[in-house]
Amino acid sequence: MIALVDCNNFYASCERLFRPEYNGRPVIVLSNNDGCVIARSNEAKALGIKMGAVFYMMEEMIKEHQILVFSSNYTLYGDMSARVMNNLARFAPAVEVYSIDECFLDLTGMTDLEAYAHRIRHSVIRNTGIPVSVGIAPTKTLAKLANKMCKHTGGVCVLDTEEKIRQAVETYQVEDLWGIGRAYAAKLITMGINTAADLRNMPIGFIQERLTIQGVRMWNELWGKSCIPVNDALDRKKALCTSRAFSRLTSDLTVLIEATASYASRLSLKLREDKSCATVISVRLLTNRFKTDQPQACPSIAIPLTHPVNNTHDIVHTALAGLRAIYLEGFLYQKVEVMATGLIPESEVQLNIFSKWNGPVYDKLSAVMDQINKHYGRGTVRIAAEGQEQTWAMKRRYLSPAYTTEWKDIIKTK
């Protein structure tokens, strides 16, 4: 049997954790640049606020219902996530951290799962303050389904008999299935397939044809046959990306250079944290797709590197060369993306006999910068190309303190 443990309204729960006076009040968390709603407390959901709702259109509602608003604070969420996952790791021999707020537990061979699920819930809330739901079933797909079903009914659901599974899939909407997104849901519903049971009752040939191999796996899993194992190994990333909208649109190349240098620098840090090196750096500029009355463009380039690297200097240098190559005048850009692909482990980098390469010097420089920034805070030392003012930097008007990761932000008691 497999358990899926999912944190309830995770970002909203994190924000409220350090502000207990907000319990019982509607809380929303915004995306980067304070653009749209990406997390809601139950009270906010009850007000009818939808996932992805556009924030600037909500002004009246915020006032009327005294909704508490937060900019997203990934430093806080990442740290709270690690605490929750550490706590969960004690409950199973194999766990797979599936996302920032979800974890699969392999409960093979365990008995009295209902009681065990309650123990997991109580442990996490007691040790971290984050409420979770636990769904248990023979497969990952059914565990996801079980978890979603019990979000508002006690937080525990165990589907351990065929009869319980049959009843569950009959009322479960097809668009809520793990693996069915917007496009598939629309197609299936026009064909009269509305519930998980409807889908499960279709012939396998139909599934293979319409939903390809991943659909076949899902279909088998709905019948209780596990096809997606719990993967407790940490897979290496295949790509890393830093992409962010600016606080305002711009056509100014000097602004784009600053932003690109800054994102590339951040990307190189991610590479070093991942202990991998990039063999290809890609850069892409994007205009605002919502402004349909303005000319649109998204020029991009992929630059192969002569030597796999992860130091700040080489990554920034390459990204800026890419930016200059693709920049087109006459467009208002909203965002730049810098991506690293063809990743290889840092320890497996091959030397290149033909190219002169100053990497070691820059590698050392990056290591020193990382040490300083780790001690004194991100951005304490950075390269000049990133700029001083950073007028393009994203909006975070409602940012909460980094309660658990910054000494200056730690909670004080009287």
Next chain:
DNA sequence: TCTGGGGTCCTAGGACCC
């Protein structure tokens, strides 16, 4: 004024190899 930021997997088609 204002609409997120990361990732993964699969398929089809084309170019190439022996």
Next chain:
DNA sequence: TCTGGGGTCCTAGGACCC
């Protein structure tokens, strides 16, 4: 009438996840 049989790699596009 009729033109082999295996492969790999790459890219673009489309689907999905959180």
